[in-house]
Amino acid sequence: MKTFWQIRDRQIKDQERRGGSDQGARSAVTGGKQMDGFVRKIIELMTASGVDEGNIYTKKTHLPGFFRPVKGWDIVVVVDGVLMAAIELKSQVGLSFGNNFNNRTEEAMGTALDIWTAYREGAFCTSPAPWLGYLFLLEDCPESRSPVRTQETHFPVFEEFRGASYAKRYELFCRKLVRERQYNAACFIIADREKSNSxxxxxxxxxxxxxxxFLSQLNRHVGGRE
Structure with missing residues (x-):
């Protein structure tokens, strides 16, 4: 977790020093790399479960889609030409929660629809169904914890959304991704910047x-044991 905040702060400072148009906290979103610490830990645990590190990719991770040619994932596991797993890692920190919530949810749902349709259409040859994972980190702050009013212009929203904070909305979203079998597993973490050293x-x-x-299910699929 400490690595996440360190990389984020460094990206903001580097961008502001260069004086680019992508200044301030936004540079920590568009700069990427914040989730590298999580990527390393996931790889470490998979190799400990018996997965050859040469079969784990964090570069050259583009997989064919159905509605678009390809999509780059954060981690892809391919063994002997068989797609074993694909993992997406996302975060939201200190920006417009409303707009970013909509963007993140639409992106995750679209990615799942795209790859499962491509799988159905034979994009991965004779591979069995891959394991799809979604990990999301949200900043713990008043804006993410406060109740949010819903817009019910013509029809009522589902009851669980009424008064739900963005933290609760993300929790519901991750759970529904799994229950609707869009992803095999999802992990939801809320991180406190002020406690990053504890x-x-x-x-x-x-x-x-x-x-x-999340990790035990991944390891069972790719390594055959927890």
Whole structure:
């Protein structure tokens, strides 16, 4: 978690020093790399479960889609020409929560639809169904914790969304991705910037979206054991 905040802060400072148009906190979103610490840990755990590191890709991760030619994932596992797993890691920190929530949810749903349709149409040859994972990190702050009013212009929204904060909305979203079988597992983490140097730097608000469950399911699929 500490690595996440360090990379984010460095990206902001570098961008502001260069004086680019992508200044301020936005540079920490468009700059990428913030999730590298999570990527390294996931790879470490997969190799400990018996996966050859040469079969784990963090570059050259583009997979064919159905509605678009290709999509780059954060981690892809390919063994003997068989697509075993594809993992997406995303975060939201300190920006417009409303716009970014819509962007993140639409992106995740579109990515799942695209790859599963491509799989159905034979894009991955004779590969069995791959394991898809979605990990999301949200900043713990008043803006993400405060209740949000919904717009119900013509029809009522589902009850669980009424008064739900963005933290709760993301939790519901991750859970529904799994229940609707868009992803095999999802992990939802809320991180506190002010506690980045302590063991209490993050919380996992839902047991069914915990890192332990996410990683154990991944390891069972790609390594054959937890």
């Amino acid at each position: 063991f209490e730097s993050y919380i996992e608000p839902a047991d069914d979206l915990s890192a332990d469950l």
